[in-house]
Amino acid sequence: MKALRIPLLVLAVFAVVWIAVIAYWRVRGVLPEGATMLLWLGFVPAVLAGLLLVARWRRRKRKQDTASRQEVASTAPAAEDHATKEDRVVHVMGAALRLPMASDAMDALAENAPRPGLHPRFRDREGLPVFAAFVQDLDTGSIEDALGQQEDGAGRRLASDDAFLRALALLEPVADALLVDIVATMPPIPQAVGTVNAGLQRRVTSAAPDLLQVSLLLPSSWHESFRASAGDWLLARAKEMGIDARQLRIDVHGVRVADDSWRFIEALAGAGEGSEGDRVWRLLLACDSLVDARGIARLDASGELLRSQRPEGMVPGEGACGIWIAPGSQDVGVPTVALHRICRGQASGELSMREATRDRASLMSQALDIAAISPDAVAWVISDADQHRRRSVQVVAATSEACPDLDIGLRYRALAALSGEIGIVMPLALLAVGAGAVAAAQAPLLAFSMGGERLRACVLSPAHSAVSVADTMSSST
Numbered sequence: 001m002k003a004l005r006i007p008l009l010v011l012a013v014f015a016v017v018w019i020a021v022i023a024y025w026r027v028r029g030v031l032p033e034g035a036t037m038l039l040w041l042g043f044v045p046a047v048l049a050g051l052l053l054v055a056r057w058r059r060r061k062r063k064q065d066t067a068s069r070q071e072v073a074s075t076a077p078a079a080e081d082h083a084t085k086e087d088r089v090v091h092v093m094g095a096a097l098r099l100p101m102a103s104d105a106m107d108a109l110a111e112n113a114p115r116p117g118l119h120p121r122f123r124d125r126e127g128l129p130v131f132a133a134f135v136q137d138l139d140t141g142s143i144e145d146a147l148g149q150q151e152d153g154a155g156r157r158l159a160s161d162d163a164f165l166r167a168l169a170l171l172e173p174v175a176d177a178l179l180v181d182i183v184a185t186m187p188p189i190p191q192a193v194g195t196v197n198a199g200l201q202r203r204v205t206s207a208a209p210d211l212l213q214v215s216l217l218l219p220s221s222w223h224e225s226f227r228a229s230a231g232d233w234l235l236a237r238a239k240e241m242g243i244d245a246r247q248l249r250i251d252v253h254g255v256r257v258a259d260d261s262w263r264f265i266e267a268l269a270g271a272g273e274g275s276e277g278d279r280v281w282r283l284l285l286a287c288d289s290l291v292d293a294r295g296i297a298r299l300d301a302s303g304e305l306l307r308s309q310r311p312e313g314m315v316p317g318e319g320a321c322g323i324w325i326a327p328g329s330q331d332v333g334v335p336t337v338a339l340h341r342i343c344r345g346q347a348s349g350e351l352s353m354r355e356a357t358r359d360r361a362s363l364m365s366q367a368l369d370i371a372a373i374s375p376d377a378v379a380w381v382i383s384d385a386d387q388h389r390r391r392s393v394q395v396v397a398a399t400s401e402a403c404p405d406l407d408i409g410l411r412y413r414a415l416a417a418l419s420g421e422i423g424i425v426m427p428l429a430l431l432a433v434g435a436g437a438v439a440a441a442q443a444p445l446l447a448f449s450m451g452g453e454r455l456r457a458c459v460l461s462p463a464h465s466a467v468s469v470a471d472t473m474s475s476s477t
Contacts, residue, residue, distance in 0.1 A: 105436025133420030317420020
């Protein structure tokens with residue numbers, strides 16, 4: 001029966017056109033020529049029939065796409081939800097940040113936090129000022145001096161790169177603050193004990209030392225020599241802070257996009273004991289800067305800068321953030337912040353506003369359910385939404401749906417609208433700001449990310465002992 005619909009449609013179109021045209025000719029007394037008859041009785045109805053068939057095909061395709069998206073939304077997330085119903089908690093011992101709007105979590109969430117403005121020096125190709133989120137009066141002199149002291153001389157060749165210098169200058173106070181706390185908290189290397197065996201005196205340690213695993217995330221667009229120099233600089237900085245080299249391990253990772261940072265964080269949050277049974281303290285750092293002449297010229301050339309003609313453009317930003325996590329089985333005996341399991345969802349740009357809002361609200365509710373946190377207990381919601389209206393409206397609407405009692409005007413902040421585009425640093429910025437706010441306010445916070453290929457939501461809440469971390473992680477794994 002369906003096979004007859006298209007021929008019948010075509011015949012109906014021809015019949016309607018023929019009847020209308022012939023009736024018009026008779027009423028007007030027109031004697032059409034051959035070309036006129038071919039046009040009105042052949043070409044015109046054929047075109048109309050073709051347009052109707054194309055419209056019919058497009059309508060059916062839209063229905064099929066909508067049904068397919070609904071089927072994926074109802075099956076794939078359900079399978080993922082089933083696999084991630086159990087919570088897995090790690091304890092964030094400390095967090096630090098250096099962003100254009102603040103160097104403290106509560107300042108970053110303040111209602112009067114500064115927003116991006118026109119850069120006093122940089123211009124686009126048309127000579128117009130460029131919007132940017134940047135740290136004013138940033139001193140890079142100490143970084144230049146430290147790089148110049150590196151033995152291989154590589155630092156001297158890199159000291160002329162503004163983006164590299166600014167990124168490390170932003171990272172310096174973040175790393176220093178966290179390393180000072182780590183030195184004060186992490187147990188020192190156990191003292192060797194003298195023993196006598198077969199008449200020979202030997203010195204052995206009673207237990208394996210705690211280890212500090214430092215992971216430094218840097219843009220993969222940086223040359224390998226840049227990343228190597230940054231790692232050497234951080235190693236020297238850690239030793240200056242009093243970290244014993246025998247307890248220290250630094251890995252530098254080139255990261256391409258924010259999704260890669262999220263995957264690294266998820267792997268880090270899921271890591272427990274060291275492979276050799278050692279107690280591993282984990283410090284995660286990230287830094288980047290797009291506020292330099294070459295970076296802005298590159299964005300301008302590719303048409304990515306925010307301008308009046310490009311309201312969906314990008315605001316270059318910069319920043320550095322870090323968090324450090326206690327070992328899964330270590331009782332540190334001090335207040336900490338619990339980072340609950342990070343929930344993931346599919347990000348689709350083809351959904352309607354209502355569908356997108358529903359998906360994002362569902363993911364937020366899933367994160368709250370897994371963390372066993374009531375929506376009315378949430379004190380803050382933060383996201384990586386930027387200045388673009390559509391994305392901001394989606395997150396605000398989803399927040400209102402997931403946490404109906406939350407005062408959106410006072411308790412929701414879109415970090416990217418304040419910090420600008422900071423790329424691989426943004427995932428860590430969400431966690432650092434969230435951990436700092438939870439530690440200060442002693443109330444849960446919901447973090448939501450929509451800046452990558454996947455949606456992500458997680459809850460941070462007050463906690464008091466890493467003993468519960470060990471119990472939770474052992475039961476989860």
